[in-house]
Amino acid sequence: MKLGGYGEDRLVAELTRGLPRGGDVRVGPGDDCAVIGRPRDARWQLLKADVVVEGVHFLASDDPRRVGWKALCRAISDIAAMGGEPAHALVTIAVSADEEVARVEAIYAGLKRAAKRFGVSIVGGETSRSPGPLFLDIALTGWVARTRCILRSGGRPGDALYVTGRLGGSRAGKHLDFIPRLAEARWLAGHFRPSAMMDLSDGLAADLPRLARASACDFLLEEDHVPRRSGATLAQAFSDGEDFELLFTLPARKAAALQLAWRKKFPRLPLTRIGELTARSTLTPPPSARGHDHFA
Amino acid sequence: MKLGGYGEDRLVAELTRGLPRGGDVRVGPGDDCAVIGRPRDARWQLLKADVVVEGVHFLASDDPRRVGWKALCRAISDIAAMGGEPAHALVTIAVSADEEVARVEAIYAGLKRAAKRFGVSIVGGETSRSPGPLFLDIALTGWVARTRCILRSGGRPGDALYVTGRLGGSRAGKHLDFIPRLAEARWLAGHFRPSAMMDLSDGLAADLPRLARASACDFLLEEDHVPRRSGATLAQAFSDGEDFELLFTLPARKAAALQLAWRKKFPRLPLTRIGELTARSTLTPPPSARGHDHFA
Numbered sequence A, B: 001m002k003l004g005g006y007g008e009d010r011l012v013a014e015l016t017r018g019l020p021r022g023g024d025v026r027v028g029p030g031d032d033c034a035v036i037g038r039p040r041d042a043r044w045q046l047l048k049a050d051v052v053v054e055g056v057h058f059l060a061s062d063d064p065r066r067v068g069w070k071a072l073c074r075a076i077s078d079i080a081a082m083g084g085e086p087a088h089a090l091v092t093i094a095v096s097a098d099e100e101v102a103r104v105e106a107i108y109a110g111l112k113r114a115a116k117r118f119g120v121s122i123v124g125g126e127t128s129r130s131p132g133p134l135f136l137d138i139a140l141t142g143w144v145a146r147t148r149c150i151l152r153s154g155g156r157p158g159d160a161l162y163v164t165g166r167l168g169g170s171r172a173g174k175h176l177d178f179i180p181r182l183a184e185a186r187w188l189a190g191h192f193r194p195s196a197m198m199d200l201s202d203g204l205a206a207d208l209p210r211l212a213r214a215s216a217c218d219f220l221l222e223e224d225h226v227p228r229r230s231g232a233t234l235a236q237a238f239s240d241g242e243d244f245e246l247l248f249t250l251p252a253r254k255a256a257a258l259q260l261a262w263r264k265k266f267p268r269l270p271l272t273r274i275g276e277l278t279a280r281s282t283l284t285p286p287p288s289a290r291g292h293d294h295f296a
Helices: A009-017 A064-081 A101-118 A180-189 A204-214 A234-239 A252-265 B008-015 B064-081 B102-117 B182-191 B203-216 B234-239 B252-265
Strands: A025-027 A034-036 A042-052 A083-096 A120-128 A135-145 A158-164 A197-198 A218-221 A246-250 A271-278 B024-029 B032-034 B043-053 B087-095 B123-129 B137-143 B160-164 B196-199 B218-221 B248-250 B270-280
Touching: A009 B102, A009 B123, A034 B087, A034 B123, A042 A064, A042 B123, A042 B137, A064 A083, A064 A101, A064 A135, A064 A180, A064 A197, A083 A101, A083 A180, A083 B032, A083 B043, A083 B137, A101 A120, A101 B008, A120 B008, A120 B032, A120 B043, A135 B043, A135 B087, A135 B137, A135 B270, A158 A252, A180 A197, A180 A246, A197 A204, A204 A218, A204 A234, A204 A246, A246 A252, A246 B064, A252 A271, B032 B218, B043 B064, B064 B087, B064 B102, B064 B137, B064 B182, B064 B196, B087 B102, B087 B182, B102 B123, B160 B252, B182 B196, B182 B248, B196 B203, B203 B218, B203 B234, B203 B248, B252 B270
Parallel strands: A083 A120, B087 B123
Antiparallel strands: A025 A034, A034 A042, A042 A135, A083 A135, A158 A246, A158 A271, A197 A246, A218 A271, B024 B032, B032 B043, B043 B137, B087 B137, B160 B248, B160 B270, B196 B248, B218 B270
């Protein structure tokens, strides 16, 4: 059977079954990051790998500085989604021997700019020849206070469902320039402790069911509340992917206080309540609204 | 300028200049692993990323189980070369949508086998589509007691130069099945504390000058002492690469005790003294004996 018809979530579930796992692994595959530490440690380590491939996540004609920025910021967005802070990055780049040195240097310039902005130390990496497209993989460590670590799995029926920013249309350029919601996620984890959180990388239609499934819930989505980028259709807001906004849940009783505090703290970034988690087996998204499957 | 004529070491030096670097980075790019921790911490964290690319590090026709084994064992070999123990791995795989699910599962079977054997927890990863060859990148964390952390840079003029095993000819198959020298390196770090150590991945002719340069030394190589695999020429022992043996240095006064203790502890693995470090500017290897440059 070919990967193309298999489904990415199914493949990952298949591959990660029966993985060897030590006693210090708090969370393994399936959340935004792996979480490592002993149950009572004051802080836990977060680990994330994230890859961009030429022709899939960016084009050969894209500005290489923006490609470098994007690659590191994708991984930072995952650390943010756990409530954490990024720390150390390893950069793997595989590139044709015919490539211009200047292009690789420009990718690194973008990586360095993102690293400086978000407090990341680039501590090593690997260069290899590629007989095909350029491949840029980031491994990123981070830290989170144990009491502020937010998983996908903590949502409960009745929790309100929120999204930051506006969705859809990221391919027009935002996917290369986005700002990971690091400050927002840390503030949320410190002040409102979302019950569940993740970053939107494959589109709401793919990612929301993942969060609900991890929380053993279904969800009710108020489609006309989904905040769209200017010009984006609802289908695009559902399925374009690479929004890199936060999707999170919160007990409904905290909703009013959150919205007030958010508007003061982040007046320029919309925060929108788009629905709620429900007990299992009520509504599921229409089949037309699918998110991004890397092998589809 | 194209990468192909630029030289891998020069490229890496260029790219890693001026990287943002926090106060907890003990060793950044340039050694087998990055080393993270405060100066007086009892143990430091090791970080390593290592990639294998189809058509470069393995062939499409190679047994995918052995490809998975190789990918993880390469990174384990780097952790070993610092005197450390591996801990947690992230696996990034980029693969064509036309690929068979069974091949990816077999790669994972090889990864799992290596992880179980060497005590590694695979805690996450990333799957992506590749419009070209299969890429398999491993990010691996590890730990080393601060007092047993061995860098490339600690060698001194007069130190004896050792290599484990036999070199050359790895492409005939050993490169897919090698055993990283984890037990040997930990024993060395605990009992003899090598002044400098690294693993041989690009061939002695490329790697020995790197160790000497990091230690601000030159070296004297006794070419006829270099242990060769059965059938390998001296040139192959110098330049084939992917030996994944340990290269290390030790004060000459410890040499007799080391060789006695080694023969008792590891009777089936040769340990060979192949030369010594010297003060700067004596001998350098002949230009014919170059190691593997990924872009050459």
